[in-house]
Structure formats: C-alpha cells, structure tokens
Amino acid sequence: MAHVVLKDLVKTYGSFKAVNDVSLTVNDGEFVALVGPSGCGKTTTLNLVAGLIPITSGEIVIGDRVVNDLDPKDRDIAMVFQNYALYPQKSVYKNLAFPLQMRKLPREAIDKKVRDAARVLDMTELLERKPRELSGGQQQRVALGRALVRDPAVFLMDEPLSNLDAKLRVQMRSEIKRFHQDLKATIIYVTHDQLEAVTMADRMAVMNGGYLQQYDSPAQVFAHPVNMFVASFVGSPAMSLVPLQASTANGNTVLTGAEGWQFELSPHNAQKVASAKTKKVVLGARHSTIKLHKSAVPASVPAKAYTVEPTGDVTFVQALLSGAIVNISVSPNVAVAPDEQIWLEFDQERMHLFDGETEMALKVN
C-alpha cells in the first residue's frame, strides 16, 4: 500500500480546462471519494492518476515515486471500471489471471492467487464461466477480484456501483467498505452519488467545474460546507438555500425575506454577516434543523406549504420562502396540507450563512 499525492494537477483539452489545479493527499490505507456532478472532472482526475491520459501540468506521486511519465502498467495500480471492462473472450479464471500473467508470475503462483481471490469473493464456482454468463453483481465481483488479485499499491474505482440495481448497490457498498477495512487498502473512489461518498469514504473530495471545492471527512463536509455548491450537493434532501437581505437596526442584525418578514440573528451569526462585503446573504439550513409551526411563534417566519411527501419514518414538507424551496422534515403525525400557511423556525446554532455574491460560507473573522 502507498500514499498518493496530487500536486497542482491540470488537464486541458484545447481551451477547455477539465481539471484545474487539483491538489490533494491520500494517506496510506485511506479511502478517498472523489465526488461531484457529471462533468466535474472527477473521472478525468482518476484517469490522470491511472496514467490513461497524459497530464497537462502538475505532479502525481504514488508511494515515493513521481509517476507523471510512467505507463499505467508501471504505476502499481488496479482499477475497477464503471462497466467492469471484463475481457469478454476470457473465462473468469483467465480474467483474474491476466494481470498476473502480464507480470510473468509462474503458473502455480498464478493459480494459487486466483483461487485465493475467488475464495475471498465467494465465486469459486464461477471460475470457468464467461463474463456474459454472469449477473451484474457477479460481474462486479469479478472486476473487484481482478483488481485485488495483484495486491496493488492503490485501488482506483470509477463509479463501480452505478450499473447495479438499488438493492445490490447497497449490498456491494458495504462489501467494498468491508474490503477496504480488511485489506487496509488505499482507495480512490469516483462517484456522482454523494451518499456513497458519505457512507464509505474516510475523506471526500467534492469537485465542481474541474475545481476541488472541499476535501475533508464526510462529517466535516456535512457540518461545515465551504460554499453553497458543497452545501447543496452533500446531504439528501439537499440543504435549503434562501436568499435574504441583511440589515442592521439599533445594534441588531436582521435578515429580511422577499415577503417582507424579518428575523434577528444571534450575536455569533451577526458577526458572520458583518464579515461579508455584501448585504446579500444566503441562509442555508438542513431539513432537520428547521422547526415547522402551525401558528406564529417568536422568531419564526411565515411560509406556505408547497408539497408534502410522506416517506413512512418521516414526512418531508417543501415550503415556499423568499422565492426558494425549503425542505423541512416533520414527524409523520403532523398533518400539513399543500398551500397551508405555516411558520418556520431556524436553528441559529446549526444554520449556515453564505455570501450572496461569492457563494462562500461566511466565517467569523
């Protein structure tokens, strides 16, 4: 196993910058998820690490070697592809044996390693089958087996679960997590599904538009998103973002909604707003930090229910507030009807405030 360092990584296609100055360190044995919407550069970044496409500038270190100019085969990596990329003309056994054959291992050693890997992944009885005779989950397992049979320094995984059905995806998710725990493997895992990143990764790198937005543990990213993009991307349902106007009246900072209502900020939040260069402030709040009231209470703001989605455990209410949709979770026994007048109370301790122009999180100076 080895650590991986990306330093000022850039990849351009003509004038299009696919990856912009991405720098991050993956520690030895760490599970890092690259996550972001499609086209954010996460798969390109992974392919750069793999050496499948040449980098424009920057540096990639695997273990203690700079691998910028090394062929993929010399980087000591294994990769699991979204479409598995199993060799269709080869049996499962030969698929697993291929990386070992390419490294000129003796036949007996190959046989032992292949059978060990098959035992670990519980697919000994599939060894003689061709990939097309396997189910999606089994193909996925073979792809994983082909990666682990070689004991590489780093595992690269490119959306390995996105072709599986929902139930199998949850099952394979825990299998991959278990796989990481057992092998203490260094894994770089690309996904567009923030839930996969949050549940599996030690650290997640949120990317957008080719830029690394935030690189931290899922808990930190969830609790302290650095900007509005990260805030709305991580967490489901997404964090509600409400554009408001800040003003100061007799020493108190208040936020004003488009409908004209106002509420007063706590001193801590007021300090944050004071640090902003603009009066446009965006309030961010996760569904669980907003209280729904059927009548006006102090510090609550009026809103109108839009849709109501019962999910069993919890009911999600979407409400219209200052031109934005706000998600609130309520207990299933709270009856709310669409278009009903409701009042929302934000938790000042757990609310997020963003600069309305730079979209960055506001901090106390």
Next chain:
Amino acid sequence: MSMIVATAPRDQTRRRMHVDGWRWAGRIFLVFMLLYTALPMIWMLITSIKSGFAAMQFPPQWWPDEPTLASYKKLLDPQNSVGRDFLRFFWNSLLVATATTILSVIVAVPAAYAFSRFTFPGRNLLFFAVLLRNMFPAVIFLVPLFILMRAIGLVNTHGSLVLTYLTFGLPLAIWLLKGFYDNIPVQLEQAARIDGATRFQAFILIVMPLSTPGIIATAIYSFIGAWNEYIYAYTFLSKNDQLTLPVGIQRFFSENTTDFPGLMAASFMMSVPVVVLFLVLQRYFVRALTEGAVKH
C-alpha cells in the same frame, strides 16, 4: 369496461391477419429473390455436366440425358493445354487475391484502429478522403492508373493488380473495421494497460481477438473483390501466363465454337473458393463476441 373486453379479441384477430398478409407477401418476395439468384447458378451447374452437343440443344435438356464430368476432368488435367491454362489462371487469381487480402488486413487493421481510437490533426479530413475514393466509379481510374503503372514499370506484373485492388478494397475495409473498433469499449484496453500490458499488447491480446469477426469479414470482402475483378486485370495484363481467372475464362469463348460445358465448369470452380470461404467463416459474421463484455 365490458365493451373493451368484447372488442379486444376481434381487434387482435384483425391485426394478426394484417400481419400475416404482409408476412406472406414477404415470403413470396423472398422466394422470387431466391429463384432469381439461385437459378442461374443451378443452370451453370447443370450445363457444366452436359456434353458439348447437349448444351446446345433446343428445347434444352432440363437434366442431361448423359451427365458427364468430362469438362471438369479436362480443366483439372495438367497434361492438356486447356487444363494447364486453367490451373495457371486459377493459381494467378489465388496469388493476387491472397496477396491483396493479406496486405489489406495488414494496412486496414492499424489504420482503422487509429481512426477509431486516436484524435490527430486532419483525422476527419483523412477519413473522408479515404471514403471519397469510393464515390467514383472504378472505370474513371482505369487510364490514370494504367499510365501510373507504366511509369513505375508495373504493367504486366501481378503487383499492379494487387496495388490497384488495395486502392479499392482498403477504404471500405478501413471503414468496416473502424465500426468494429468503435464498438469495442475503450475501457477494455485501459483495463489491460493497468493490468500490466503495453498499449501494443493490449491491442494484440485483448482488442484483436474481439475484432476477429471484423477482420475476417474485411478479409473476405477484399478476397472476393480481388478474385472477381475483371476490367483492370484485362487492361494491365497481356501475357497469357499471367492472366487471372475472370480474364482467362473469357478464352473459352472463341470465334467458332464456344465450349459451354467447359465454360460453365470453369465458372463453377471459380465460385467454389468464395462459397467455401463464406461457409467456413460465416459464423464469425454472426458471432456477437462482445456480448456481456460491458453492461450497457
């Protein structure tokens, strides 16, 4: 509700009859096509086992009274001059067609792969230029190519034919193969390269086996094209011992008597290699090798 239930079966019957009508029309059409293509060949075969006299009879003998293999014996006998000529023409054709096939595969495979996998300046222009050649009828190039061949001293050599057939066969071969390579997921090569293969090894060990059906289809296409070609062979070659079969068979027409059974026997034997190639290799055309390689 009940009305819908009542009308549904009648609807279905009507639809099935409608479909059946079209299906029968299709079958009748196919039967006509079969007769249209098969009858000349059957007549060729029947004539080839007739005697010279029986072949000229009118009304024709639908099945010869005295079937004979004399024509075949004559053509395959190196002792007499007709047999010697035929076997020489056959050998010449085989030589030219095989050389064309091998060269076109050697050139088309890397070319098609490059067009499919790499982006390089002028890629689209070059690919269009490759296809442009096929937009003109072959005869247009007859005189220019003849002058060219004379200039480089290739007239009256088989090399002139091989070169010419390549200019016709390669564009389509490249185009055909590119389609095959486009359908092979690039991730297979990437996986192989990560698994320890060089780019070239990934191509040889993973991509080539998967594109075998395409390569074979391309080879057969090139072979048949070269095997059947007449006008260039007729123009570029004048020495008797160099002629290829399509031109050589013409010798069976003479001013006074045409040996129809002999002509038909020669024609039949000329079509044998093509048919055999097709029958032996047809499974490659239908084998869907990449199935199961990736999940779409």
